[in-house]
Amino acid sequence: MDTPHSSFFKEAKKFLGQDHNLLFLAGVIGFLAGAAATLFRWMIQLFDWGLSEQGLGLLGIPSSGHGYLLWMMPMLGGLMIGIYVHFFPDAVKENGVHKVIQAVAINNGKIRKRTLWHTAFTSSLTIGSGGSAGREGPTVQIGAAIGSALAQMFHLSTERVQVLVGCGASAGIAASFNAPLAGVLFAMEIILGEFTVHTFSPIVVASVIGTVTGRALEGNEVTFQIPIHELVHSGEIVFYLVMGILCGLMAWVFTLFYFFSSRFFENHVKAPQWSKPAIGGLVVGLISILFPQILGNGYEAMEDALNGNLFWGMAFGLIFLKIIATGITIGSGGLGGVFAPSLFVGAMVGAAFGHGVHTLFPEMTASAETYAVVGMGAVAGAVMQAPLTNILMLFEMTNDYTIILPIMIACIAATYTFRSFNKNSIYIQYLLNKGINLRHGRVVSILSSMHVRDVMNKDVVTIPEEMPFRSILNTVSYSKNFYYPVVDQQGDMIGILSFSDIREAAFEGDLEHLVVASDIATKNVESLRPNHNLNEAMETFNQLDLDQLPVVKVGDPKKVIGLVSRQDVLAMYNREILMHKVED
Known part of the structure; x- marks a missing residue:
């Protein structure tokens, strides 16, 4: 005999089994994932504030000592993460966009509920304490975990569980970056790996609701405030093509060092596992004494590059320092995404390259800021092997649709250049390195x-x-x-x-x-x-x-x-x- 509890879930499964009713649950997931993405962002800000001069001041530490302590914050954050992961080892095993892709392709979309809490705490602590990582990976995983949990709660079919995981990921990205279109494409191009009408509708609904929720909590602001740019001369497209090739090369270097650093800390750093994030944090902190721009997601330095307030020589140096800092942060055991660091690298490549071509050809080229904008999308698109997603995300993050041609040509050039060295995105390559082949997914x-x-x-x-x-x-x-x-x-x-x-x-x-x-x-x-x-x-x-x-x-x-x-x-x-x- 059915209990009231089991009868409710049977009726709910029957109701949600119809495509148009599934949109209702997609909307609920969109709201929850959007709210969770915003809360996660606030957690990062809280840790950032607590480990800043204001936070140190509340502890009674005199301002004269702040300069000596701030560079130690990544090490302190790494130590806390190491201890946390020592007691909760699943926190690191289940972290990352690659785990969401694996869950959809192999594990029928099933993600453990505890992933949400582990990811939110460890990633916000990593980024907030100054670790060089981005929030897109954790945001995707938090949203995907919400979608998977609700789908499993109602005992939905495997196909619907996978779609609702995509809904959660889409809503999380959309709310975090105020980018609903990019959220949809991210879920379909990277997480699900397919474009169908059946999956498109619920993901759009979730992305829209997630965006509205994020705007209600944080306001309708674009991620980067930049001046309007344009294509100065039709011949300038050649320079963007060349820069796209350079961005593809730097994306490959970024990926190479990312995996090299992980192997180095795993095989050559002879220290207790719990201490490795602190060691990585110490190295990043030492770099930040002279180059504080590499800390955290680096949005302030990107803003400077996008508005022409960064010296080209500094931009050139920051390309490699950010690659090193990101590899060390995540390779040593810190937790976070690679989207923001890849945007950072792209902005610096664009700023340095743009200064050079504008100096040589001032009459037919835009300023370095324009190239910085285009470079962001090119490197990120190559690293993720998702040019379409990054083209749209860049538009929505900057609210600048006037340089669509340069962005398109640079993204495609970067993607194909990267593919000449490695045909897999950084997420798929991570899984392949672990012996997990998703080439045919569930097959x-x-x-x-x-x-x-x-x-x-x-x-x-x-x-x-x-x-x-x-x-x-x-x-x-x-x-x-x-x-x-x-x-x-x-x-x-x-x-x-x-x-x-x-x-x-x-x-x-x-x-x-x-x-x-x-x-x-x-x-x-x-x-x-x-x-x-x-x-x-x-x-x-x-x-x-x-x-x-x-x-x-x-x-x-x-x-x-x-x-x-x-x-x-x-x-x-x-x-x-x-x-x-x-x-x-």
Whole structure:
């Protein structure tokens, strides 16, 4: 007998199972994710204030000592994070945009509820204490966790859980950056990886509600206040193309150092794990003594570059210092996103490059500030491998739609330059480095969960190596197999005959009385073992362009125990998909 509680969820699932009713839940998620994104931003500001001169003043520390203490704040924040993660190790295991992508592609969109609290605390502390990281990654994860939690609470199907995860991510981005269009594209281009009408509508609703919520709590302000820019001369587009290529190179350097730093702290820093974020914070703090611009998300320095208030030499140096600071912050164990740091690097590349071309060609080029704006989108688009999202996000963050052509050409040039070195975004590359392949998403997950022994045909027709060709024809005429292992007197496989091999030999009429099986068999035989998973089997089929392979005994590659075909694997996959849909 159903309880009132279970009856409610059954009715709710039935109600939300209809597409137009799903929009209602998307709106609720949009509101909650928008509010959470704003609260997360306030948490960053709270930590930033508490570890600033005002906060130190409240502790009774004289102002004369503030200068000596401020550079230590990243180390203090890192120490607190290290201790927190020591007691709550899942806080770091579940952090990052890559984990949301993994959840959607492999884990049916399921994200643990506690991810929300872990992410909010550790990331706000990292950024607020001066760690070089951005808030977009944590914001996405917080919103996605809200969407996943509500979808799971109502026991919705896997497909709807994934869509609502996208809704939460979209609303979080939209509210955090006052960028509803970019929020939609971020969710569809990066999180879900698909554009369909079915997913588009709820994500748009969530993004709109998230934006409205963010504006209600923080006001309708653009992220960066900048003057209006324009394309001065049609020939200037060539300079933006060149700068796009440079931005792609710097995006690649950014990604390289990001992963190098993680490996370095993991393999070469011989210190307790809980102390590593503090060590990273110490290094970042020391850099900040001379270059405080690298601390936190760096928005103030970006504003200076976008308004022409930053010396080009300083901008050039900050490119590399920000790359180093971000890699050390996150590589040592700090938690945060890479979007803001990549915007920072792009702004500095643009400011330095723009100063150079404007000095050389003042009549046909815009000022350095214009190039700084374009550079932001180019580097971020390359790092994330999402040019369309970043083109729109840049428009919404600056409220400047007058330089669409430079932004488009620079973003595409940067993206393709980056792809010549690495075809994966920083998020996908992170997962690949951990041995997680999302190339086929859930397909790989399902195939990897099953093994060759589950689908192989044990009724194997073998052919003795001395069997005459006419006898071979009689044997295969009653079999449905495409391949026939050829065995010696001990039953060991010495080769294999394919149906096409037999057919070709049959057309040579003079051979049927002269040849035996071993004469026409293929000697170098590829095989599978029963413990191979079906994803490995499909990769072997594709690499060899074969439809059937022998299965050999583990530890004895000459003993044939079965055959497996491509059709067997696909049939098992389709059955598994059907079972998942029935369960959902």
